[in-house]
Amino acid sequence: MASTSLSTRSIGRLAALTGVKVPTIRFYEQIGIMPAPERTASDRRVYDDAALRRLSFVRHARDLGFDLDSIRSLLDLADEPERPCGEANAIADRHLAVVTGKIARLKALQAELSRMTAECAGGRVSACKVIEVLHDHDRCGADHGGTRSDF
Amino acid sequence: MASTSLSTRSIGRLAALTGVKVPTIRFYEQIGIMPAPERTASDRRVYDDAALRRLSFVRHARDLGFDLDSIRSLLDLADEPERPCGEANAIADRHLAVVTGKIARLKALQAELSRMTAECAGGRVSACKVIEVLHDHDRCGADHGGTRSDF
């Protein structure tokens, strides 16, 4: 195991170290993702190394697109090394499926959008393929039937 | 020109025809995407064919991932067929670039996530690749440096 340094830092320093913005750190504290840290006499937050590790974890998970609820579960798991890791895998798998689905939908959109813009000759709106496709969905390739959900 | 039928319908019927939910139609009216329609004596909304066409347009544009601000611009353009369509094309092109960027980022995430889950042997959390990668970003393939933005 590496030596555990015992330094502390302000919220701004923590923000710089992790790439998480200062208001976001306070927000994470408010919603319980980060624990309330110690304070100086003048009420400033002081973060220890555990906080630094935890926030880095959160940041990396957010970078990978996990929502804060999943991150809460992953943090709980990370705190108990003896538990089996099936749950962590399940969370990651679920997220992977979501990501894969999004890619598929976005690719369909990409195809449709490039068809739209490629076919437009650049005349007047009355002859514009972009507007036309939007007006008359039958002229659109794919069937984006039900779920708009998110992108 | 095709014959313009002169039928009308309730908000529920309009919702069924377009696939846009009733509260969403009211919301679109509130924010000015849809104009305030005529009302019956008992204050119920009555939609004509122009409203039906406009809402279908909005729905298709949303399906393609355009945000409501872009849709506002596209609606303005669609209402003036004599204007040149360059602006419509520009909006679509900008959106296409956004979509293409999202696909690229999501593919990187997909690769990282599947690597994470594939390498996990299914033991305890202490040996879990998923948790490990999240803890130590250096073991992660890609560099998701700055922008988390949206997914």
Added chain:
DNA sequence: CTTGATCCTCTAGTGGCTAGAGGATGCAGA
């Protein structure tokens, strides 16, 4: 001592809806 960076709390806004309260109206069957 002054200046400017950083910190504090608090509220409100973003996008694009969705959910629910609390009530009025409309329409079909018994």
Added chain:
DNA sequence: TCTGCATCCTCTAGCCACTAGAGGATCAAG
């Protein structure tokens, strides 16, 4: 005619993950 349910109305609040700004205290450098 009554009953009951579907649909409609307005209004407010909530969702996610932040972000922005007001209004003020404190700190560190020159």
